[in-house]
Amino acid sequence: MDPDLAAWVAASVGTPIEGVAPLRVEASHRRFYRIWMADPARPDGRVGVSLARNSFPPEPSSRLEDGPRTAERPLASAVVMASPPALERNDAFMAMQRLFSGAGLPVPEIIAMDAESGYFLLSDLGERHLEEAYGGPDEGRALELAVANLVRIQAVEAPAVAPYNETRLRDELGIFSEWFLGRWLGEAADPGARSAFEALIDNALGQPQCLIHRDYHCRNLLLDSQGRLGLVDFQDALIGPATYDLACLLWDCYHSFAEAALRHWQERYRVQSRFGFTAHALARALDLTGLQRQFKAVGIFARLWLRDGKASHLGHIPPVLAAMRRIVGAYAETRHLSAWLERLEGRVAAALKAGAP
Numbered sequence: 001m002d003p004d005l006a007a008w009v010a011a012s013v014g015t016p017i018e019g020v021a022p023l024r025v026e027a028s029h030r031r032f033y034r035i036w037m038a039d040p041a042r043p044d045g046r047v048g049v050s051l052a053r054n055s056f057p058p059e060p061s062s063r064l065e066d067g068p069r070t071a072e073r074p075l076a077s078a079v080v081m082a083s084p085p086a087l088e089r090n091d092a093f094m095a096m097q098r099l100f101s102g103a104g105l106p107v108p109e110i111i112a113m114d115a116e117s118g119y120f121l122l123s124d125l126g127e128r129h130l131e132e133a134y135g136g137p138d139e140g141r142a143l144e145l146a147v148a149n150l151v152r153i154q155a156v157e158a159p160a161v162a163p164y165n166e167t168r169l170r171d172e173l174g175i176f177s178e179w180f181l182g183r184w185l186g187e188a189a190d191p192g193a194r195s196a197f198e199a200l201i202d203n204a205l206g207q208p209q210c211l212i213h214r215d216y217h218c219r220n221l222l223l224d225s226q227g228r229l230g231l232v233d234f235q236d237a238l239i240g241p242a243t244y245d246l247a248c249l250l251w252d253c254y255h256s257f258a259e260a261a262l263r264h265w266q267e268r269y270r271v272q273s274r275f276g277f278t279a280h281a282l283a284r285a286l287d288l289t290g291l292q293r294q295f296k297a298v299g300i301f302a303r304l305w306l307r308d309g310k311a312s313h314l315g316h317i318p319p320v321l322a323a324m325r326r327i328v329g330a331y332a333e334t335r336h337l338s339a340w341l342e343r344l345e346g347r348v349a350a351a352l353k354a355g356a357p
Contacts, residue, residue: 001033005082008119012112013037013078023079024219029087033080034124078111081120090118093235100237103156105149106230125230131218134255138227143249143265145229146221150245151272154210161211164240169201173292175299180317184302185347190340199333200295203288207241208275214238216245217252242275243282243289251290251327253297253320284331291327291334294320314352321345 001009001020010017015038023032083090094115100107108122133142177189213220214236222230246269250262257265263283270282277285298320301313325341328334 001080004117005080005119008114008117009035009080009121012121030081030083032082034077034127035080036077038076077124079108079122079124081122083118083120085116085118088118089235090115093120096234096237099156099158099161100153100231100234103152105152105156106228107234108230108232125232126222126224126228128223129219130221130223130229131254133223134218138223141227142221142223142229144268145227146216146249147246147265147269147272149229149231150213150216150249150269151274153213153245154242155274156211158211158237158239161237161239163209164204164212164214164238164244166201166205168238169204169292170197172296172299173197173200175303176295178299179306180299180302183306185344190337192336192340196328196334196337197295199331200288200292203285204241204244204292207243207285207289209239210242210275212238212240212244213248214240214244216248218249218255241285241289242273242277243286244293247286247290247293250286251294251323253294253316256319256323287327287330288334291324294324294327314348318345318349318352321348 001022006017006020017035017037019036021034023034025032083093094110094113097107097110101109106125108125110120110122112121113119130142130146133139177193181187181189213231213234215233216231220231220233222232224230246266250257250265266282266286267279270277270279298317301317301320304310304313321341321344325338325345328337328341
């Protein structure tokens with residue numbers, strides 16, 4: 001943590017920082033740190049900056065105690081975000097934090113901020129990503145919480161939030177064509193891609209529209225030591241297709257669910273949803289939404305490498321292409337893409353094996 005940021009944090013908290021740990025950042029200019037500090041309660045009974053965790057009703061006053069402790073005194077934890085105002089959408093972050101928090105959703109509290117510098121001190125929602133629960137004894141409970149919170153997001157009235165419109169959908173599919181096909185692989189799209197893309201756009205626009213987190217995957221959902229779920233990276237929320245967040249969760253680019261598990265959690269959503277999907281209609285809408293998102297993700301992963309010099313996501317491209325082939329074969333509008341996607345998967349796997357991204 002640079003000295004200016006550390007000094008701002010110390011001044012904001014009013015108590016010495018006992019430890020700092022950098023946190024993983026995906027595709028962002030933001031930097032995150034978990035910090036530990038002495039419990040801010042003073043001997044005279046007064047409290048400095050409140051580190052109360054109010055994102056998880058009905059326990060609004062429970063302290064943040066996920067971090068290490070000393071024998072002499074407990075340590076409280078918080079998260080520091082350094083988000084360059086010129087490069088990140090901090091106004092959107094603050095607006096969506098107010099919206100989600102006001103609806104009682106488990107997002108970080110903004111404890112202190114310096115908007116000019118892009119410094120934020122946030123409540124700590126836990127150290128485990130949902131990804132770390134997969135394959136473990138608490139996977140089922142964690143996914144139940146994820147589905148339940150997804151349904152809660154969809155119930156939020158948000159008339160001021162922008163729509164996930166046709167132009168945006170086309171632009172996102174264009175990321176795949178431009179950055180993955182054109183700039184990385186140097187080839188044109190399959191002749192059948194245009195009709196498939198039109199089907200994906202129609203599928204998205206034809207669904208019930210509601211508030212969506214828009215990046216609701218296993219690395220943006222956190223579990224604390226008491227098994228409560230927290231949501232981060234919500235600043236790009238839009239009004240969009242009802243199945244979008246479910247597609248983020250179940251057609252995750254970082255985890256592959258077996259077909260039986262995927263359909264089980266799809267059904268768990270269906271029985272809680274207010275939209276009245278039939279099982280067949282939900283499966284179709286979910287799969288095609290997942291496919292649209294995966295096209296976008298592959299393009300973004302290539303762009304991260306070619307534009308930003310980040311090779312961290314290239315290894316995810318072959319399994320995402322394989323997941324896309326699972327979907328396209330089931331639907332007449334997309335079935336013709338199967339052989340093309342298989343060839344692309346082979347090209348990428350060979351390039352990565354040769355060490356030549």
